[in-house]
Amino acid sequence: MAKAGGETEIKRAMCLWCKGLCGVKVHVKDGRLVKLEDDPDLQRTVWPPNKGCIRLKAAAEYFYHPDRLNFPLKRIGEKGEGKWQQISWHQALDEIGDKLKEIINKYGSEAIAYSEGTGPRTELPLAARFLRVIGTPNYCSQGQICFFPRLRVAHAIVGFHPEFPIKPQTRCIVLLGKEPLITEPYTANAILAAKKNGAKIIVLDPRRTRSAAAADIWLQLRPGSDCAVLMGMINVIIKEELYDKDFVEKWCYGFDKLRERAEQYPLEEVEKISQVPAEKIREAARVYARNHPGCFVEGMGTEQLQNNAQAFHARWVLAGLTANIDIEGGEELLGWHPKVLNPEEVSPRVPFPPDKLDKQIGSNRFKLMSVATTGLLANYTDKVWGKKIRLGDAAHAPLVYRAMLSGKPYPVRAMISVSSNPMITQANTKLVYKALKSLDLYVVLDFFVTPSAELADYVLPSACWLEVPYLYDRAGYNDGVLSGEAALPSVVPGEYEHKDDYEVWRELAIRLGKGELMPWKSREEYYDKLVEPMGYTFKEFVHKVRYAPKKPGFKKYEKTGFATPTGKVEFYSTIFEKLGYDPLPKFEEPAETPVSAPELAKEYPLRLITGGRMREFFHSEWRQVDSVRRKRPYPLMQIHPETAAGLGIKEGDWVWIETPRGRVRQKAEFLEGIDPGVVHAEHGWWFPELPGEEPWLHGVWESNINVVMNDDPDVCNQITGSWPLRTALCKVYKLKSY
Ligand code: SF4
Numbered sequence: 001m002a003k004a005g006g007e008t009e010i011k012r013a014m015c016l017w018c019k020g021l022c023g024v025k026v027h028v029k030d031g032r033l034v035k036l037e038d039d040p041d042l043q044r045t046v047w048p049p050n051k052g053c054i055r056l057k058a059a060a061e062y063f064y065h066p067d068r069l070n071f072p073l074k075r076i077g078e079k080g081e082g083k084w085q086q087i088s089w090h091q092a093l094d095e096i097g098d099k100l101k102e103i104i105n106k107y108g109s110e111a112i113a114y115s116e117g118t119g120p121r122t123e124l125p126l127a128a129r130f131l132r133v134i135g136t137p138n139y140c141s142q143g144q145i146c147f148f149p150r151l152r153v154a155h156a157i158v159g160f161h162p163e164f165p166i167k168p169q170t171r172c173i174v175l176l177g178k179e180p181l182i183t184e185p186y187t188a189n190a191i192l193a194a195k196k197n198g199a200k201i202i203v204l205d206p207r208r209t210r211s212a213a214a215a216d217i218w219l220q221l222r223p224g225s226d227c228a229v230l231m232g233m234i235n236v237i238i239k240e241e242l243y244d245k246d247f248v249e250k251w252c253y254g255f256d257k258l259r260e261r262a263e264q265y266p267l268e269e270v271e272k273i274s275q276v277p278a279e280k281i282r283e284a285a286r287v288y289a290r291n292h293p294g295c296f297v298e299g300m301g302t303e304q305l306q307n308n309a310q311a312f313h314a315r316w317v318l319a320g321l322t323a324n325i326d327i328e329g330g331e332e333l334l335g336w337h338p339k340v341l342n343p344e345e346v347s348p349r350v351p352f353p354p355d356k357l358d359k360q361i362g363s364n365r366f367k368l369m370s371v372a373t374t375g376l377l378a379n380y381t382d383k384v385w386g387k388k389i390r391l392g393d394a395a396h397a398p399l400v401y402r403a404m405l406s407g408k409p410y411p412v413r414a415m416i417s418v419s420s421n422p423m424i425t426q427a428n429t430k431l432v433y434k435a436l437k438s439l440d441l442y443v444v445l446d447f448f449v450t451p452s453a454e455l456a457d458y459v460l461p462s463a464c465w466l467e468v469p470y471l472y473d474r475a476g477y478n479d480g481v482l483s484g485e486a487a488l489p490s491v492v493p494g495e496y497e498h499k500d501d502y503e504v505w506r507e508l509a510i511r512l513g514k515g516e517l518m519p520w521k522s523r524e525e526y527y528d529k530l531v532e533p534m535g536y537t538f539k540e541f542v543h544k545v546r547y548a549p550k551k552p553g554f555k556k557y558e559k560t561g562f563a564t565p566t567g568k569v570e571f572y573s574t575i576f577e578k579l580g581y582d583p584l585p586k587f588e589e590p591a592e593t594p595v596s597a598p599e600l601a602k603e604y605p606l607r608l609i610t611g612g613r614m615r616e617f618f619h620s621e622w623r624q625v626d627s628v629r630r631k632r633p634y635p636l637m638q639i640h641p642e643t644a645a646g647l648g649i650k651e652g653d654w655v656w657i658e659t660p661r662g663r664v665r666q667k668a669e670f671l672e673g674i675d676p677g678v679v680h681a682e683h684g685w686w687f688p689e690l691p692g693e694e695p696w697l698h699g700v701w702e703s704n705i706n707v708v709m710n711d712d713p714d715v716c717n718q719i720t721g722s723w724p725l726r727t728a729l730c731k732v733y734k735l736k737s738y
Contacts, residue, residue: 006030012039012542014472014484016121016465017055017062018618020185021472023546024056026487033060033466033488041546042482053185054616058627059466062447063488067624067688069448069461070496079437080455082693089497092458093504097511099441099457100134103413104512109135110359111413113400115426116141118619121419122445122462122501123523125343125390125475130505132350133517137360137371138412140397142425144369148392149720150298151477152368153312155377155389156575158325159563160333164479165295166190168197169329172287172294175203176315177226177301181210183613187297200291202284204229205301206609207638207680208673217284223609223678224727225274227307228587229281230314232270235262236285237321243289247323251557253564254572254583258317261584273587275675289322293330304611304726306590309368309719313573313585320569327554334550336387336476339533344390346529350517359410361403362396365713366721367579369394376575384563391475396721397426398711404435414441418462418501423451423700424620424686427711427723430662433700445501448624451700454692463490463498469538471527480549481531483542486524502526581719590727591715597729604659604729606643607675610705611683611725624688635666635685635703639732640676644668647732654735657681659708659728665735666703679732681705683725 011026023042027034036059055062062068072092077083103111114131116122116139131139141148154161166173166187173191180187188211195201195214203215204226212218221229237243238259248255267278274281288294296315302308324330336342352371357363363370371393378388401422403412415436426432436442436455444453445460453459467490473481490498506518520526527538536544561567565574577583594601616622616632623629637657639649649655651670656663657679666681674680683706687699701707708730711723 011487013487014470031489058625062625073459075457080694093507097508107411111411112136113138113412113415115417115420115422117420126502129350133509133514135353137356138395140400141394144394145304145722149308149722150312151392153309156573157316157570161477162331163477165331167329170194170199172200172291174296176298178297178299179209179211182615200287219276222275223607224305224590226302227311227314228270228273231265232267232281233285235265236282237289238262243321244323251568252320253566253568253570258571293327294324295331306724308717308722310585317571335385337481340481341530360395362399366396368719380563384560401432401435404438416443418445421450421452421620424704427706427709429707451686451697454697461498463500468500469524480547482547485542592729604731606730607678608728608730609726610681620684635682636669637666638669638671638680640674641670643676649734655732657730659730661708664703664707
């Protein structure tokens with residue numbers, strides 16, 4: 001709160017409006033935001049000033065936006081009719097608590113599902129604790145198309161996942177479906193610094209992104225063929241004996257079987273699959289193998305593929321062949337911070353309810369992501385790191401939405417969405433729409449009334465990063481532990497009543513008779529427990545430490561082995577084998593391409609990729625903030641100018657993008673650096689300026705590319721369950737206009 005006398009205070013917060021997690025000094029006067037500036041004290045090993053961040057500049061506009069959700073709302077009309085009544089928090093939580101009890105008594109706790117968006121927007125482990133407290137395994141996460149697949153595959157193959165591996169010593173960086181120059185300022189800065197030091201940059205991307213333009217080698221691959229290209233590189237490295245024989249012999253498992261598999265990927269074949277010239281793949285393999293140490297940086301472009309697990313497996317094989325693991329400048333496996341507790345280590349512990357293990361929807365099919373597999377992987381991390389893996393399992397969202405409609409495998413009757421707007425961010429919007437409307441209870445916690453919130457029974461106003469403290473270690477995968485304090489009051493009587501998500505979980509747990517399992521009165525009290533081993537309170541941590549880096553230590557495996565069943569880097573994955581999957585990486589043609597669906601391709605001749613990130617917006621957010629929206633007022637579909645000319649499309653024309661599942665419209669933007677057979681559509685689009693009631697729902701059916709994307713479980717990756725957002729067939733044509 002403001003000091004008496006209206007002096008300006010400077011609070012040390014951490015921005016969570018994207019994954020940048022930038023340190024910010026917040027100038028506050030009389031409880032109001034005055035200005036923001038970079039905080040150079042929140043130093044990480046790679047840290048940029050974010051002076052250019054368009055969102056940070058618009059912070060006050062966002063925070064005090066006239067459409068910001070400021071009080072709890074209860075639906076008083078039909079679902080989607082747009083009729084709301086403002087109610088008190090007390091009433092909202094009482095009524096939601098009663099309804100949850102009713103549903104649990106009638107159908108069991110598994111009838112309650114949860115949907116979550118991107119990680120730092122909420123305190124994910126506390127939400128996960130709440131779900132365990134009430135006994136539901138149906139935690140749906142966008143992580144399933146974002147971070148979880150790469151995390152789980154890395155655990156299966158090498159026993160940990162390294163984040164932020166680029167260091168000044170790094171000699172080669174491979175960007176796998178990643179564009180950090182737009183999405184991750186600190187990674188971008190690290191790359192630029194490494195490049196200045198002479199590091200080689202290799203980019204696998206179908207589009208000539210800014211990173212691709214700056215790369216030494218750009219492999220412009222056919223969408224979805226990442227695994228094939230990586231297998232081609234493996235083939236070259238083995239054939240030309242560019243691998244580290246000593247490391248492979250001592251520390252890798254299954255080399256002979258890998259060699260046999262790699263032989264199935266001669267470069268001429270890989271060229272046919274990927275459209276990347278064989279010589280370029282050979283060159284990339286040589287550059288990667290000879291410029292040691294090197295590392296991969298993975299992105300959503302590969303996460304959102306039907307072949308994602310196999311691609312990540314292949315990328316770890318490359319790291320193993322070249323002994324790039326756990327060395328300075330390579331893929332350092334830092335492990336968890338020794339003096340910060342994992343959320344599961346905090347008393348009282350709340351284990352996953354054993355009788356619900358089999359109830360997690362999708363767990364018997366997409367097995368790498370199941371809670372049971374978390375237990376399996378945890379055995380090995382516990383042995384090596386003394387900590388158990390605790391992230392990455394999830395119910396399969398497409399199956400959960402189907403269960404809402406079909407009652408199979410059992411009824412799912414309620415959902416709570418937090419930092420999540422599934423009507424925009426989940427593929428197959430028509431199904432999601434029907435599913436959400438069918439529920440007995442739908443609760444949304446958010447900052448604005450989104451298209452998803454329009455279908456809710458209760459919409460609750462969330463406190464944002466400016467109003468809550470935060471301790472962040474990316475569930476243990478960050479290169480250190482970051483912190484920030486609450487800067488602004490979350491309640492200003494008569495003006496707004498935002499609430500920290502944790503308080504909502506706690507209040508609901510109390511109403512369900514389980515309050516003793518969420519005992520901390522505030523998030524800060526809970527953070528006090530996490531940093532207790534360091535000898536600080538959370539407040540002291542923010543002011544005295546702010547950022548606690550993990551200590552580097554290299555080749556730790558020489559003492560402990562890797563946290564895998566064999567103690568080695570598993571080229572041949574015994575975990576995959578145990579789960580019933582191919583133990584070696586293998587390219588499989590995605591379900592909807594001209595190769596796999598030639599008849600369909602006659603009608604839909606273009607290949608559609610979606611979801612490349614934009615500087616202005618973070619996924620489906622920020623479209624209501626004028627200064628930001630003015631910079632990008634419309635959704636844009638990138639198309640090669642020659643393709644556009646053939647279709648009579650001029651730059652700036654509105655065009656339909658049609659797939660076998662429907663059509664939406666975006667404006668054409670020309671891009672020379674895209675294959676003439678490929679188009680790229682932006683994701684996350686809705687129009688807050690359009691009416692909220694049906695049929696409008698803020699224009700959810702207009703330009704939202706997920707309306708036309710496929711989430712059929714049969715076309716999801718069978719190991720990770722990820723749905724394919726980067727491989728669809730489409731046709732594009734101009735809108736008739738007058
Ligand atoms: S929105 Fe901007 S300031 Fe905030 S974390 Fe992202 S890059 Fe940093």
